[in-house]
Amino acid sequence: MPETSPTLLKRSHPLASADSQRQVLDQIVTPSFAEAVAGAGYRPLKARSIEVLQINLGKRCNQTCRHCHVDAGPDRPEVMSEEVLEACLNFLAARDIPTVDITGGAPELHPGFRVLVERARALGRQVIDRCNLTITRLPNYAYLPEFLARHHVEVVASLPAYGIKQTDLQRGGGVFSESILALQHFNELGYGVEGTGLVLNLVTNPVGAFLPGNQVSLEREWKRELKRRHGIVFNKLYTITNMPISRFLEFLETSQNLESYMERLIQAFNPQAVAGLMCRSTLSVGWDGKLYDCDFNQMLDMALPQHMLDIQLGELEERVIQTGAHCFGCTAGAGSSCGGVTTG
Amino acid sequence: MDTYYHPKDLAHFPDIGRDAPELWSKFMAWYTAVFAEGALSEREKALIALAVAHTVQCPYCIDAYSTACLEKGADLEQMTEALHVAAAIRGGSSLVHGVQMRTHVHKLSM
Numbered sequence A: 001m002p003e004t005s006p007t008l009l010k011r012s013h014p015l016a017s018a019d020s021q022r023q024v025l026d027q028i029v030t031p032s033f034a035e036a037v038a039g040a041g042y043r044p045l046k047a048r049s050i051e052v053l054q055i056n057l058g059k060r061c062n063q064t065c066r067h068c069h070v071d072a073g074p075d076r077p078e079v080m081s082e083e084v085l086e087a088c089l090n091f092l093a094a095r096d097i098p099t100v101d102i103t104g105g106a107p108e109l110h111p112g113f114r115v116l117v118e119r120a121r122a123l124g125r126q127v128i129d130r131c132n133l134t135i136t137r138l139p140n141y142a143y144l145p146e147f148l149a150r151h152h153v154e155v156v157a158s159l160p161a162y163g164i165k166q167t168d169l170q171r172g173g174g175v176f177s178e179s180i181l182a183l184q185h186f187n188e189l190g191y192g193v194e195g196t197g198l199v200l201n202l203v204t205n206p207v208g209a210f211l212p213g214n215q216v217s218l219e220r221e222w223k224r225e226l227k228r229r230h231g232i233v234f235n236k237l238y239t240i241t242n243m244p245i246s247r248f249l250e251f252l253e254t255s256q257n258l259e260s261y262m263e264r265l266i267q268a269f270n271p272q273a274v275a276g277l278m279c280r281s282t283l284s285v286g287w288d289g290k291l292y293d294c295d296f297n298q299m300l301d302m303a304l305p306q307h308m309l310d311i312q313l314g315e316l317e318e319r320v321i322q323t324g325a326h327c328f329g330c331t332a333g334a335g336s337s338c339g340g341v342t343t344g
Numbered sequence B: 001m002d003t004y005y006h007p008k009d010l011a012h013f014p015d016i017g018r019d020a021p022e023l024w025s026k027f028m029a030w031y032t033a034v035f036a037e038g039a040l041s042e043r044e045k046a047l048i049a050l051a052v053a054h055t056v057q058c059p060y061c062i063d064a065y066s067t068a069c070l071e072k073g074a075d076l077e078q079m080t081e082a083l084h085v086a087a088a089i090r091g092g093s094s095l096v097h098g099v100q101m102r103t104h105v106h107k108l109s110m
């Protein structure tokens, strides 16, 4: 099982608080993201619709990856209450939102995970499980792959590299071999296999202070190498830029890469990546029912005025999106979102 | 400390084009085309560039192409092997000139 280390919160690290993360980012002199985006024709940046309801079930996780923007881990107690979960499902039933994207922590650790999947599927919605793979190897969660397949849930699984060294470096010792076994099991069930309709997408984050490579050419290489080395097949590879938030922010600070990384993000600003920013089509719900433009704003405590428990229908579309220096992470190069690049 | 090489100078590379814009834009067009994916992948090209950077001993290129290799999906193992290829060619090319040395010595010797 993966080796874990204490979270920022457990270590009483200053960066455990969203306030201090925002302060650190504010201290770095960066151009204003709102201005950069205005230069691309978006003044102000607004949502265009809600196509994805991203539900963050809490911060509990069986891993403590070094780049985690949630500061998730086994020592985090935050989980979504039944009341908020119910409110999410009611909201979904009342709205025409095609996709439910379930995340965490490891969302499957939440006792309401199964009910959420079943009811969202019963409403006819596409359901995505952001799965860290190793969770399916824990004794109480071995049922997961079959359960997800039965409900035709799309699995989006994170794996930083197709080699053991980099994967274990970022996600903890022992993660790679467990992840490979998990992927092989998903394949046995038909996940990632053409014609089954069971979608298995992989997500890779750079293992360090650099940008992700070209998604198309990396996907080609990953498909060849995972097949050759481990007989694994999958549908798509998403490349995601590491956001300067939480534990990755800690790494940037301690490795003295913070300024140069921010410079790199800003220098790689791509106006064409703005149209497809995920905040323009996502509504993100926190474990406590607060609403956000995206999971990153959620971790920086940049909540919307509305709350899941007293939400008014119709008032969230076309809302003005709250932005900050961290947003340069979403517009660098080919753009970055939970669904990979935002261009092309 | 004063030194000929400053890491921040890399960002000023485009300044070289200031007084010769046409030549610069031709260089950039060619340079960009060279590194685009072709018969070789972007990753393979970055590894070649990294190896060559070591043989021309350009610290700017070493920094830039170490980053580029990582961004294009290479890892430290592949990068180190590329470096060994460059070093082996360097070492070998020095050694192979030993043939010239030997020929010369034989010519002069009784």
Ligand code: SF4
Pocket (backbone or CB within 6 Å): A061, A062, A063, A064, A065, A067, A068, A069, A070, A071, A072, A073, A104, A105, A106, A132
């Ligand atoms: S990155 Fe994902 S798997 Fe890793 S600690 Fe964070 S939530 Fe858990």
Ligand code: SF4
Pocket (backbone or CB within 6 Å): A277, A278, A279, A280, A293, A294, A295, A296, A297, A321, A322, A323, A324, A326, A327, A328, A330
């Ligand atoms: S961090 Fe969130 S709000 Fe900012 S650009 Fe990215 S998705 Fe949008």
